[in-house]
Amino acid sequence: MERKRHLLGLEGVSAEDIQVLLDSAETMIEISQRDVKKVPVLRGKTVVNLFLENSTRTRISFEIAAKRLSADTINLSGGGSSLSKGETLADTARNLAAMSPDAIVIRHPSAGAAILLAEVLDCPIINAGDGAHEHPTQALLDLFTIRQAKPELKGLTVTIVGDILHSRVARSNIYGLLTLGAKVRLCGPPTLLPPMFEHLGAELHYDLATAVRDADVMMMLRIQRERQGHNFFPTLDEYARYFCLTEELLAEASSDVIILHPGPMNRGIEISSGVADGPYSLMMNQVANGVAMRMAVLYQLIIPGHDGIRGSEIPERTPTSATG
Amino acid sequence: MNTETQNAARRILVKGGHLIDPSRDVSEKADVLITAGVVEAIDKPGAIPSDGAEVVDARGLFVAPGFVDMHVHLREPGYEYKETVATGCLSAVVGGVTSVACMANTNPVNDSGAVTKYIIDKAKVAGLANVFPVGAVSIGLGGEALAEFGEMFEAGIVAVSDDGHPIMKSSLMRHALEYAKMFGIPVIAHEEDLDLCCGGVMNEGLMSIRLGLEGIPSVGESAMVARDIELARYTGGRLHVAHVSTAESVEMVRRAKHDGLDVTCEATPHHFTLDDSAVAGYNTNAKMYPPLRTERDVAAVRAGIADGTVDSIATDHAPHHRDEKASHFDEAAKGVVGLETVLPLTLALVRDETLTLERMVDALSTQPARNLGIERGTLARGSVADLVVFDADRAWNVNATELASKSKNTPFDGWEMRGKVTRTIVAGRSVWEDAA
Known part of the structure; x- marks a missing residue:
């Protein structure tokens, strides 16, 4: 039976599959550095970018990635699509599928939306962020960026700071990092860092100074300003007082620490400008690597001959009985 | 004929089953005779003559309110x-x-x-x-x-x-x-x-x-x-x-x-x-x-x-x-x-x-x-004859599409179940019977 080829999340994706994608991105980096940044490997293929939640960076990154591989791209966003006319997500997707795209990239505000599409459609589905669930290509590009800077992911201490509860970036990174053998520390106020995260295999910290100590990688998450109104923390000022990564705090980290941020960042809130613009910050590398990583994902999923990356296969409860 | 007269004419003898009636602390083999929509008699197995009543064979089955x-x-x-x-x-x-x-x-x-x-x-x-x-x-x-x-x-x-x-x-x-x-x-x-x-x-x-x-x-x-x-x-x-x-x-x-x-x-x-x-x-x-x-x-x-x-x-x-x-x-x-x-x-x-x-x-x-506060949940003599007969062991599989409900939203679709209702009687009227 042919395996469906999707990238729905990093939970359950094997280290081998992740390595294949990271290695593949390595070769894509080179394409982006050429004078003519285009190769014909996806010529004649169509990639639909279905972005039903605001996104600039990710959508553009996917679009550039597809174009560099010579795929045709169609962009659909919430406002102008038939979803605003009352069509259901599954029906929109079926209609798109009837036009035979070779992959659908979906960004949606609700968790599970990419999985829903994968259940309904045959074409490869790439999750570009579904609610607070997963954002696998972001985590892959983060892993790729770390791998560029460090010889070995295994054994590294990676600290993720911020609104862990609502973060799909954090979730995908937790899965990917743990699978590749890194140690993961999570840090934030208890309102945004429920104890259940410990069961995923991460260490929890409410104190940034402790969480920074000897860390090899600091990954700062964007704090959503709208959380302020829901009493997750009193004010952005107080949030910054406890969770803003400053140069002073960074002195406690490993001497060759690197700083990641998925963007867009709030200067002076989760990260000081000194850190953001400092020598350890790899944020612009992340953006550049994002294109290569997404080229790799598109290539690996669309071109036959690969086994595909399934991801996020949370097994259905096996048929059960009440026969006692 | 209206419902009242139909019920008056209808007599059902539920025979050979194990009667469970928690309202009277009863759990034993017993026959139940229903007349005119109410429980007329309850007695030891075989003690009530059928006398032209419709007989529901409940052998091996349970009978309950x-x-x-x-x-x-x-x-x-x-x-x-x-x-x-x-x-x-x-x-x-x-x-x-x-x-x-x-x-x-x-x-x-x-x-x-x-x-x-x-x-x-x-x-x-x-x-x-x-x-x-x-x-x-x-x-x-x-x-x-x-x-x-x-x-x-x-x-x-x-x-x-x-x-x-x-x-x-x-x-x-x-x-x-x-x-x-x-x-x-x-x-x-x-x-x-x-x-x-x-x-x-x-x-x-x-x-x-x-x-x-x-x-x-x-x-x-x-x-x-x-x-x-x-x-x-x-x-x-x-x-x-x-x-x-x-x-x-x-x-x-x-x-x-x-x-x-x-x-x-x-x-x-x-x-x-x-x-x-x-x-x-x-x-x-x-x-x-x-x-x-x-x-x-x-x-x-x-x-x-x-x-x-x-x-x-x-x-x-x-x-x-x-x-x-x-x-x-x-x-x-x-x-x-x-x-x-x-x-x-x-x-x-x-x-x-x-x-x-x-x-x-x-x-x-x-x-x-x-x-x-409704007068149900009992099979005491004289009470309304709402009664269920069930097989506690019958195995069956849930198939959502076959549910009688207009909607099929069950989390148990495909589950193997044991226990099935074989007969449902409401006010002395048999309203459902398992075809199998």
Whole structure:
């Protein structure tokens, strides 16, 4: 039976599959550095970018990635699509599928939306962020960026700071990092860092100074300003007082620490400008690597001959009985 | 011939079965003779001559008072595309449920005598299960102004509830408990603090973290149970806690009963069978309020049923159209159908020795009838002949598409079940018989 080829999340994706994608991105980096940044490997293929939640960076990154591989791209966003006319997500997707795209990239505000599409459609589905669930290509590009800077992911201490509860970036990174053998520390106020995260295999910290100590990688998450109104923390000022990564705090980290941020960042809130613009910050590398990583994902999923990356296969409860 | 004369002519002898009637502490082989819609005689096997009566062969089967489901959504008026009184009643009798109490969240809301009467009339036309409407506590389920309990009571309601719309206003709950005393009816409470549960779509726990879904904390339920038990203590009103789902809630009800308060409590088969792992893969048929909780909560609910803290089992049968469940999880309708699977799921508790068969029938028939103050849940001589015959061992597979309910939203699709209703009799009339 042919395996469906999707990238729905990093939970359950094997280290081998992740390595294949990271290695593949390595070769894509080179394409982006050429004078003519285009190769014909996806010529004649169509990639639909279905972005039903605001996104600039990710959508553009996917679009550039597809174009560099010579795929045709169609962009659909919430406002102008038939979803605003009352069509259901599954029906929109079926209609798109009837036009035979070779992959659908979906960004949606609700968790599970990419999985829903994968259940309904045959074409490869790439999750570009579904609610607070997963954002696998972001985590892959983060892993790729770390791998560029460090010889070995295994054994590294990676600290993720911020609104862990609502973060799909954090979730995908937790899965990917743990699978590749890194140690993961999570840090934030208890309102945004429920104890259940410990069961995923991460260490929890409410104190940034402790969480920074000897860390090899600091990954700062964007704090959503709208959380302020829901009493997750009193004010952005107080949030910054406890969770803003400053140069002073960074002195406690490993001497060759690197700083990641998925963007867009709030200067002076989760990260000081000194850190953001400092020598350890790899944020612009992340953006550049994002294109290569997404080229790799598109290539690996669309071109036959690969086994595909399934991801996020949370097994259905096996048929059960009440026969006692 | 009208129904009355038909019933007068009809005599049924249920023969050779094992009779379980918790209302009289009976559990023994016995024959039951029904005449003119009531139980005329109960005697040792073979002692009652058939005398031309229709004989129902119940050898190897159990005979019990028809099940009373005090928590059902029949959806009519207003949502006939999900269920009608007729299809809901058919679903009920297929599951052995001879009486249903139907919730008020119809359109229009059942907050008036006119809607109450409309539902009762529809049920009479359907002629299957008995339907006892539950009136709204507040006008339009708005949670602000008390509905006219008296007008609805005179039209036939047996309880009041804003089910689906937890009563956030404590003074309204207090007054409802007080005012309902005038009619001797219970206030059925859907216990969720909407402020704490705000935005949640599944139990808050490791599973909600993994799925990235907004969680509903268990304290959202137990905090409201605590409030309402204290209000019941203060007012002396009759409180019925609907679909209890957390260990803490069960424990508080246990203490309330110990304290002698007029508090009763139900649990649903989904809450005593499934935990929140059933949501894996964003299974929208595992979405309901209150949500499926943890293994620990499931165990506590089971223990509560066993010791009588949770006196009744009710399904919270909540039909929804396929399209309303085909959505992504956040948006999908909440609730599951349950009338046709309540017996085998409860029998599973008997097989794992959580319950005795007698306690099972007590929880399915006798206790809920008492809670509602309706003369059902008993097969005492002279009582209305609502009766169910079931095979406790028959194996069958749930196929959602074959359910009698208009809606197919069951989390148990494909499950292998043991235990099946073979005959349902309502007021002496055989309304359903298993073809197999």
